[in-house]
Amino acid sequence: MADTKIYKASTTAPVNIAVVKYWGKRDAKLNLPTNSSLSVTLSQADLRTLTTATCSAAYEGQPDSLILNGEPSDITGARTQACLRELRARRAALEAADPAAPKLSALPLRIVSENNFPTAAGLASSAAGFAALVRAVADLYALPSSAAELSRVARQGSGSACRSLFGGYVAWRAGSRADGLDSEAVEVAPAAHWPEMRALVLVASAAKKGVSSTAGMQQTVATSALFRERVAAVVPAHMAAMEAAVRARDFPRFAEVAMRDSNSFHAVCADTYPPIYYMNDVSRAAVRAVEAVNAAAGATVAAYTFDAGPNAVVYYLEENSAPVVGTFHALLAATEGWKDSAAAHDAAAVPLDDATAGLLRAGIGRVIQTAVGEGPIPTDQHLV
Structure with a gap:
């Protein structure tokens, strides 16, 4: 009998508001910025995206799907697909190394997400949204990836999303490599460093x-x-x-x-x-x-x-x-x-x-x- 278990993982992710702004791209496809930036991660008690990622053989024959704030949302865009493609590749590598691991990378995804703040209104909704999507799918796939590694994935969805993979005070290093592997977020200081x-x-x-x-x-x-x-x-x-x-x-x-x-x-x-x-x-x-x-x-x-x-x-x-x-x-x-x-x-x-x-x-x-x-x-x- 086919395994029809629904695998799932959920995460919340925060909004970040930059105090040194990111504006301009040196590579639009990879979302590589022309300059570094620095932000403050805000409390999820007040501003957050909640995302659940699921996959199952019971979804076979259906395309990946995304529901955002109760409404179907396009998941076929280049940015979202870039994130999902890289996450699936990382899961497939785990499955190749462990034949007993469930073949989740080949299963359709159903992703549901909701914000507790206005979307597309200058409140960094895409940052929290892509950070939550990437973190939730990474958890679904049990990827051993660090926040810095995942920030490089989330960056391809929304540049400022890479900063929402961390709390506290966060820098996004612009990097100089053409492949973008040095363009990632790093923690400057945790929230506990300056909690006031x-x-x-x-x-x-x-x-x-x-x-x-x-x-x-x-x-x-x-x-x-x-x-x-x-x-x-x-x-x-x-x-x-x-x-x-x-x-x-x-x-x-x-x-x-x-x-x-x-x-x-x-x-x-x-x-x-x-x-x-x-x-x-x-x-x-x-x-x-x-x-x-x-x-x-x-x-x-x-x-x-x-x-x-x-x-x-x-x-x-x-x-x-x-x-x-x-x-x-x-x-x-x-x-x-x-x-x-x-x-x-x-x-x-x-x-x-x-x-x-x-x-x-x-x-x-x-x-x-x-x-x-x-x-x-x-x-x-x-x-x-």
């Missing part, structure tokens, strides 16, 4: 981006003169300074580099022809609010950063929750997503000018209070 790091995500738009990251990168590489300076000088300096700031737990330095790099990234997008504008008036109001908080504190206690979207991510340390959380909560108390403790900080709110306050009240639809967190976590919560 907090993040407040201000969701300015949950709509799908007008210009995808992939298309935007191609336009920038082809047309921006500022981009060449960013790759050659700006990012290397920012990477060195950011890694030093993380290791020293130096928040003012961390904050300055994060804000300067975000500004540099969006300047490059604006220098693209035709220009790309991911930030909007609400985004710029969030920048002014952070500047007001820092001015009132007489020190740098908050840092803004923006990925390829309008949503602001504000980093701060737990000890400075009162002025940071208080300023935004006092303004946006009716907005969805606040934790119960937020209201306690209202008395420390920094006054904002009417124009800034009005834009934020009208334009922020959701907030997410979160913190630095861990990498992928296996779970017995199966979606299949």
Whole structure:
């Protein structure tokens, strides 16, 4: 009788938000970046993808399938197939070395995934999604691969996904090899090294981006003169300074580099022809609010950063929750997503000018209070 057992493995994977941005590819097929990047992995209690990977002889004759947030999703794309092809090859090598091992590599896959945050809205959904997919299939196949090895696989699905294979503070080394074997993620410091790091995500738009990251990168590489300076000088300096700031737990330095790099990234997008504008008036109001908080504190206690979207991510340390959380909560108390403790900080709110306050009240639809967190976590919560 044929083995109709359903083999399964599930994992959760985190969102990461870069403080030194990845933008531009030197090899689109392998997703090799033009520059290194560094990110903070965020807590899965607040932002995570849960993915279950299954395979079975009972699925014979059926194609691989993927269900994302309850809806069928295309699994035939080149990026997803590149990940699955490499994972299957690694499993096949195990099976060749052990004739008794179940021949899972030849079985159809059914993958089900769900996010607890908006997809394709500038919240790194593809990073968490591909990290969870790769980790879940690797666990399904019982691959003895390290997180660094799997980061090279996940990178082929989504560049920033390689960083979501780790927790804490993570660098993606751009590498120089044509085959991409030195383009992988590494842990700069675990979450426990600097656990006081907090993040407040201000969701300015949950709509799908007008210009995808992939298309935007191609336009920038082809047309921006500022981009060449960013790759050659700006990012290397920012990477060195950011890694030093993380290791020293130096928040003012961390904050300055994060804000300067975000500004540099969006300047490059604006220098693209035709220009790309991911930030909007609400985004710029969030920048002014952070500047007001820092001015009132007489020190740098908050840092803004923006990925390829309008949503602001504000980093701060737990000890400075009162002025940071208080300023935004006092303004946006009716907005969805606040934790119960937020209201306690209202008395420390920094006054904002009417124009800034009005834009934020009208334009922020959701907030997410979160913190630095861990990498992928296996779970017995199966979606299949």
